[in-house]
Amino acid sequence: MNIAFIYIAEPYQCYHTASVASALAAIPGCEVTEYYSFPETVTHLTRIRRALGVPALPLKPFPKSWKAKVLKKARRLDQERLLVLRENLAELNRYDVVVATEYTAGVLKEMGLKGPKLVLLMHGAGDRYVNDEHLVREFDLTLVPGPKVETYFRDKGMFQTGVSQIVGYPKFDVFEAVRKENAISFPNGRPFALYNPHYQRALTSAPTCMTPLIKGFKAQTDYNLVVAPHIKMFHRGFGIRERQLKRQQSADVLVDTGSDAMLDMTYTSQAALYIGDVSSQVYEFLAIPRPCIFLNPRRIPWRDDPYFLHWTLGDVVDDPADIMTTVAQAQERHALYKPAQEKLFRETFGEPLLGASQRAAEAIVRFLSDA
CATH class of the missing domain: 3.40.50.12580 (CDP-glycerol glycerophosphotransferase, C-terminal domain)
Structure with a gap:
């Protein structure tokens, strides 16, 4: 099973999905490759894997046209993101699964993603309306942090039966590993x-x-x-x-x-x-x-x-x-x-707080086995 994890925005996405990619890569039969748009992503992925004590995964930058590079330099990042996805559609179509952590990746189906199953690993807490949340419908499997978010999307009719699962919040697993690195203190000692x-x-x-x-x-x-x-x-x-x-x-x-x-x-x-x-x-x-x-x-x-x-x-x-x-x-x-x-x-x-990365990885494998 060949799986692509895509980081199509700033490196904050690493803290939501890198631990899941590593958990998946440790399951026999799963080959995971990560794609990134921001060069800084590499540093964050390295840091996370070092803290977790797990090996690095195959990592590729998204190739970008001159137009995408101009949009990036002009900081038109939303437009650049869509163009980069379109330009790399053929590459992603080589995989069995594509995993993303933002709704924008749902446009891949509209662009012509045919072969892979599309998986959304949600981040955020679900209290805020997001103008592209309707793209949830495009994902074959959506992994949500807890019952509040799942109920929200079900009530809005955005899920089909069996395509969502509560797994928790993988970022807490990453934090548990890296939390001793940075202690914030001020000279005056005040909180x-x-x-x-x-x-x-x-x-x-x-x-x-x-x-x-x-x-x-x-x-x-x-x-x-x-x-x-x-x-x-x-x-x-x-x-x-x-x-x-x-x-x-x-x-x-x-x-x-x-x-x-x-x-x-x-x-x-x-x-x-x-x-x-x-x-x-x-x-x-x-x-x-x-x-x-x-x-x-x-x-x-x-x-x-x-x-x-x-x-x-x-x-x-x-x-x-x-x-x-x-x-x-x-x-x-x-x-x-x-x-x-x-x-x-x-x-x-949801509960328990830790272990969401492994639960998410196992949910993806089960989904693909039942598909």
């Missing part, structure tokens, strides 16, 4: 809060809240602050946004625009307080229940909206002027939210 705004323009709190939040943390003495936006926030702008943000760094404010720690749960595992908007990383943070604050400067009517379910797990702040008051009360008010955090975490990722 740190994590600000993790999303990149989606219609929902992100960053334009309105970033500056007052950083100023507010510099003026208090309870916490340090780590600012680690979603990596896709820096898709465009030719580095201008990164440089502007870096200027706000200080001894008690760490600004991260692209390190490994943004991708491997270093910050979400060690922060004392989470501040964000719609990023699913809040669920990774809640592996250990802790206080959360959600920023809603756009005053979105979020109550009873399933796409904002995680906003029931902490205080929601509409006015940026109220952020620091809410921060000061967060530890005291956490008791109000802890039971709901524990419940929703279990529904999102």
